[in-house]
Every structure is written in structure tokens, then in C-alpha cells.
Amino acid sequence: MFAAALLAGAFVSIQIMLGALGIAIVVGLAMALLATTRIVPLRWLVACYVEVFRNVPALTQLFIIYFGLAQVGLRLQPIPAAIIGLGLGGGALLTEVFRAGIQALHHGQREAAVAVGMTPIMAIRYIILPQAWRIVLPPLGNYSIALLKETSVASAIAAPEIMFYARQLVTRSFETPLIYSLTALLYLAMCLPIGRLVARLERRSRAWQ
Amino acid sequence: MIEFLQIFVDRLPQWWPEMQTAAGRTLLLTVYAFMLAIAFGLALALAKLSRSTLLRRIASIYIEMMRGIPTLVVLFIIYFGIVPLGITLNAMTAGSIGLGIHAAAYVAEIFRSGIEAIHRGQREAALSVGMTPRQTLRHIVLPQATAIMLPPLMNMLVIVLKDTSICSLISAPEIMLRAKDLASTYFRPMHLYVLAGAMYFAMAWPLSLVARLWGKQLGRGRRPI
Numbered sequence: 001m002f003a004a005a006l007l008a009g010a011f012v013s014i015q016i017m018l019g020a021l022g023i024a025i026v027v028g029l030a031m032a033l034l035a036t037t038r039i040v041p042l043r044w045l046v047a048c049y050v051e052v053f054r055n056v057p058a059l060t061q062l063f064i065i066y067f068g069l070a071q072v073g074l075r076l077q078p079i080p081a082a083i084i085g086l087g088l089g090g091g092a093l094l095t096e097v098f099r100a101g102i103q104a105l106h107h108g109q110r111e112a113a114v115a116v117g118m119t120p121i122m123a124i125r126y127i128i129l130p131q132a133w134r135i136v137l138p139p140l141g142n143y144s145i146a147l148l149k150e151t152s153v154a155s156a157i158a159a160p161e162i163m164f165y166a167r168q169l170v171t172r173s174f175e176t177p178l179i180y181s182l183t184a185l186l187y188l189a190m191c192l193p194i195g196r197l198v199a200r201l202e203r204r205s206r207a208w209q
Numbered sequence: 210m211i212e213f214l215q216i217f218v219d220r221l222p223q224w225w226p227e228m229q230t231a232a233g234r235t236l237l238l239t240v241y242a243f244m245l246a247i248a249f250g251l252a253l254a255l256a257k258l259s260r261s262t263l264l265r266r267i268a269s270i271y272i273e274m275m276r277g278i279p280t281l282v283v284l285f286i287i288y289f290g291i292v293p294l295g296i297t298l299n300a301m302t303a304g305s306i307g308l309g310i311h312a313a314a315y316v317a318e319i320f321r322s323g324i325e326a327i328h329r330g331q332r333e334a335a336l337s338v339g340m341t342p343r344q345t346l347r348h349i350v351l352p353q354a355t356a357i358m359l360p361p362l363m364n365m366l367v368i369v370l371k372d373t374s375i376c377s378l379i380s381a382p383e384i385m386l387r388a389k390d391l392a393s394t395y396f397r398p399m400h401l402y403v404l405a406g407a408m409y410f411a412m413a414w415p416l417s418l419v420a421r422l423w424g425k426q427l428g429r430g431r432r433p434i
Contacts, residue, residue, distance in 0.1 A: 056406040058371070059385055063398070063405075064402045068403065177293055183282055187279055197274075
């Protein structure tokens with residue numbers, strides 16, 4: 001009976017994680033590309049975004065998006081609010097990751113691509129990104145695990161994920177140690193396989209270098 | 210926008226005393242949790258580097274486990290989960306312990322990789338030019354290991370500081386809990402959570418900058434790990 005409710009929560013947790021991961025990758029990639037341009041105000045804007053979101057707790061960001069925006073007239077449901085909040089926070093982290101990945105490539109790569117007649121966008125699409133991708137895979141994997149664990153914070157804005165159900169079950173049955181142990185095991189069971197996958201990807205990317 | 214700022218100006222004198230006390234609690238939680246994480250993390254790292262298979266196994270299992278469980282779950286287990294067993298902790302203590310033993314798993318990995326990153330040839334060379342083992346540790350191994358460990362430790366401190374916000378969910382009277390209380394009293398969630406965010410930023414950003422600076426200075430000419 002406990003397991004069924006927790007598994008229903010796990011489904012929502014994974015939904016939030018995938019949604020936030022999607023937003024974080026898109027935002028992170030866009031910001032990283034902006035950060036490598038020559039336009040200084042854009043670089044400043046990206047720096048502000050990264051610093052603010054990296055130095056404010058996820059819980060505060062979620063509260064601003066869920067409770068704060070409601071005050072100014074924008075009401076979001078808990079799950080979309082969690083996806084947007086965690087996604088924007090992750091976007092700041094991935095901006096750093098992607099930028100490091102792009103800058104790790106020798107600038108000769110881009111110059112050579114442009115020299116053989118590619119447009120700058122083609123150079124990014126066919127030369128820079130495929131190589132940077134292999135560099136950023138391991139940190140991206142680690143971030144996915146961290147993100148899955150961070151979804152637990154979304155219970156504070158009433159998103160019906162694992163912790164939300166766990167807290168509900170506790171108030172109903174008073175089996176506190178049992179339920180929270182089960183919750184911990186459930187998170188472990190989800191995080192460990194991802195961890196294994198990341199470790200394997202890391203080995204493979206090292207072999208490639 | 211102007212109206213929004215005006216409310217800040219009007220209400221801040223009312224909100225500030227409570228928020229300031231709460232910020233003190235947040236810092237206290239951070240310091241206690243981080244000290245516990247350093248002490249326990251060092252013990253775990255030494256266990257993982259020891260010759261005893263059993264110790265290594267235990268440390269590995271602990272680290273793997275903690276890294277797969279959210280901080281919130283650890284806090285709930287410590288605050289609510291062990292009450293039926295007859296142990297009751299107040300929220301600040303439970304928060305410090307929970308954050309500390311959770312962060313210890315990450316700190317242990319930082320220590321371990323820092324020590325392992327020093328090539329053993331360094332130690333052998335120091336010994337062969339006549340240094341005592343103590344001198345070797347003091348002048349050769351530690352300076353290099355510190356250079357590698359300090360920036361990630363500083364980042365860990367920032368993470369612990371941000372994670373203290375989760376202690377509001379076990380009712381530790383820190384910034385987020387106070388912000389929540391005041392938000393429900395004054396019906397101004399946007400203002401109070403932005404204020405809370407600004408307070409976290411004011412504490413975390415300088416630490417992040419120091420971490421980055423150290424990373425650049427100490428890591429110069431060394432390949433990153």
C-alpha cells in the first residue's frame with residue numbers, strides 16, 4: 001500500500017526531472033553560446049543570470065516562482081512551477097558546463113571550419129557541438145542525478161512527488177521510520193542506475209581522448 | 210515596478226529584525242554542518258584510503274548511499290524518523306547533523322581525490338633528498354593537495370549554505386522559515402522571498418568568488434581533476 005503511493009510519486013519525480021533537464025539543457029546551451037560571443041552586454045547578462053541562480057537556494061527559487069508570481073497575478077500549477085524553477089537553476093549550472101566544454105576545444109577547430117567555407121552556425125552545429133558534447137557528458141550525467149534528488153524539494157510547493165506522498169502517508173499511518181526508510185531506498189534505487197550509466201559514459205569518453 | 214519597490218522601502222524596517230536573526234541562524238547551521246562534514250568527511254576519506262578492506266568497504270557504502278539520497282530525506286529521517294525510537298532532537302541540531310553527515314560523503318571524495326592526486330613520486334623524491342616523512346607531508350604533499358582541495362571545499366561550503374534553506378521544512382528558524390511566516394502575515398510572498406533570495410545571494414556570492422579565485426591561483430599550471 002505504501003509502495004503504490006510512493007511509486008506514483010516516483011513517476012511525478014521523474015516527470016519533473018526530465019522536464020527540468022530539458023529546460024536546463026536548452027537554456028544552458030543558449031546561454032553558453034551567448035557567453036562565447038563578442039558582444040559584451042550579452043556576456044554581462046549571462047554572467048548575471050549564472051551568478052544569481054547559482055547562489056540562491058533552489059527552495060527560494062521555487063517559492064518565488066510558485067508563491068511570489070501568484071502575488072503579481074501569474075498562478076502556476078505546482079508541477080510546472082517545479083519544472084521551471086529547477087530548470088532555470090540547472091540552466092545556470094549547465095551554462096558553466098557547456099561553456100567549459102566549448103572553450104576546451106582549440107580555437108583552430110572553429111577557424112578551420114570557417115576557412116573551408118562553413119558559416120559560423122554550421123561550424124557550431126557540425127564542428128563545435130559534436131566535440132563539446134563528449135566533454136560535457138560526464139558533468140551532465142552528474143547533474144541529472146543531483147536534479148533527481150533536488151526534485152524532493154518540490155514537495156514544499158505541493159507537487160505530488162515522492163516526498164509529498166511520503167509526508168502524507170506519515171500523517172495518515174504514523175509509520176514514520178518505515179516510510180522515510182522506504183523513501184530513501186526508492187531514491188537510491190533511482191539514483192544508482194543513473195550513477196552507473198554516468199560512470200560508464202565517463203570511461204568511454206576518457207578512452208576516446 | 211515603482212510600487213513594488215515602494216513596499217520594500219516601507220516594510221523593510223518591520224521585516225528586517227526578524228530576518229536578521231534568521232540569517233544568524235542560517236550562518237550557524239552552515240558553520241556547524243560544515244565543521245561536522247569536514248571532521249566526518251576526513252575520517253571517511255582516511256577509511257577509504259586505509260589498508261583494511263572492511264573499512265574501505267564501509268566507507269564506500271556510506272558514501273554511495275548518501276550520494277543517492279536527497280538532503281531532505283536525510284533531514285526528515287533524523288528529525289521525524291527517529292522520534293519513535295525515543296530520540297528527539299530540536300530542529301537546529303537535527304538540521305546541523307543532517308546537513309553535516311550528508312555533506313560528509315561529498316567532502317570525503319574531495320579529500321580522497323586531493324590526496325590521491327599527488328603522485329607518489331613526489332613523496333619518494335622528497336624522502337630521497339633527505340626529508341623526514343613529516344617534512345615531506347608538510348612541505349611537499351599538503352601544499353599540493355591543499356591547492357587541489359580548497360576550491361571544491363569552498364564550493365561545498367556554498368552548497369551547504371544553500372541547503373540550510375531546506376531546514377525550514379523541519380521548522381528550523383532560519384531565513385526561509387521566517388520569510389514564509391512573514392509572507393503569510395503580510396500577504397507579500399514575492400517581496401519576502403526575493404528578500405530571502407537576496408540575503409542568500411549576499412552570503413553565498415562572496416564565497417563563490419573566493420572559490421573561483423583560489424581555483425585560478427592555486428590551480429595555475431596544473432591540469433584540473
